[in-house]
Amino acid sequence: MNKTSSRLAPAAEACAQPAIAFDGVRLDFGGKCVVDGLSFTVAPGEFACVVGPSGCGKTTLLRLVTGLLSPTRGEVRRLGVTVDGPSRDVAIVFQDYGRALLPWRTAAGNIALALEAMGVPRLARAERVAALLDKVGLAGHGDKYPAQLSGGMQQRVQIARCLAQGPRVLLMDEPFGALDALTRQALQDEIARLVRDSGATVLFVTHDLDEAIYLGDRVFALQANPGRLAEVIDVGLPRPRDQLRTREHPEFLRLRHVLFDHVQKTH
């Protein structure tokens, strides 16, 4: 492909590229090797989950994709381009919503921050914020401050702020780890729906094996000291998934065994 044609058909070219590609990535931090020999790709629109014991570099992996960290060796590419810093194409949902939201801004104000960063004019913001609040089930709560919202609602605000970026890659760092079981299940189903609607590629870190299988198209199992890829599992469960039926599916149970055995072995 010569230069002209690639300029004419950027979309087609982007589709052929993996959304996220790790190529022999190693990261040393404070004289210690955190992750080593990481090579994998995530296809556009894929929902990839990452599991593994604590200290295996799950969060590091996400930070490498955001560009907040740079690899010591190897290369991380997003949509075919080498990562050299944060980009608006990439959004990240942190676990600690209490610290990731601006406490002096209302829910609407927090979502608007992403639009302000993108230079959306003031008048257009209100409408888009209202649509996003509605999308994450927070219609009517826009003028509340984070401190006045429950944990689940605060996490919805953070998700809405990420969606406001219109990201092509959505990173999630144990987003539901601090929530109660019922809220967690509701949000799992919502995030699956929102992601399917937006077509974004997802890299979802969790310590919950069931959650990884329930949500993922593929599950990457990492191993600690140093963090490296131990196993990749394809999840062939039908979509849309269902909290009861999917979790009772024989394939779900089989994958759960495989992953569980793996974690036992490497722990």
Add this chain to the structure above:
Amino acid sequence: MSRRHIDIVLRALPAWLVPLAFLGIIELAMRASSIESDGLALPSQTAAALLGLITDGEIFLRTAETIGAIAVGVPIGGTLGLLLGVWLGLSPTAARLASLSIELFRPIPPVAVIPLMMLIYGLGIRMEAAIIAFACFWPMLLLTRDAVLGVEPRLIEVARILGLPRRKQITKIALPAAVPRIFTALRLTLGIALIVAVTTEIAANPIGIGYAIISAGLSLRPEVMYAFLVWLAILGWLLNESLIAMHRRLFGAAYGDAAT
């Protein structure tokens, strides 16, 4: 009276009864023992003196002088400290270069610059304001720097991921996040300003509440001295209460009332 009734009465007791009862006990004890001393005055005499000072307006004149010096000194020293503190909080290089100078200047007790300020400004409100400004500058500088340094790192990360330019990271994230702690710094600074103002007046400057206290003491009028002390207590209390109320009003809903 049953246990339950006693509980109800106890719970209804207001806190201002304690100082009032304290004064009542002192009054009775002093009258009963008939102590005579140049350093003592009956609470009733003090109250009469306070009333006298209020009716002839002297107390307001003295208060205006002291508060006036504070109202000039705190904005000057506080603003300079605030600006420099923000800068040092944002720039590690500036912080490193300034650290030695700050640690050398900061331990100088503000009252030690009274003679210097007298040489420059003579006596009066300007010299007092200058000392207050000097005293307020350092705590404001250090507390503001720490407030900016203490901004939740996760918020800065969010700003970077959203692609906010550096200038907007400061104006939209770092500064608003530091504001509640800067306000607390302001409260502490005002407390320091009152101490330094009165000290300056007692030690050198013939204006304000401090001068009124030392004059009353030297002219052996303890009841006037006590009246001014009571007035200072009320003044300090009012200042702090109003600032706390302001803090709640400004940051209450957003910051969960945690910052008192």
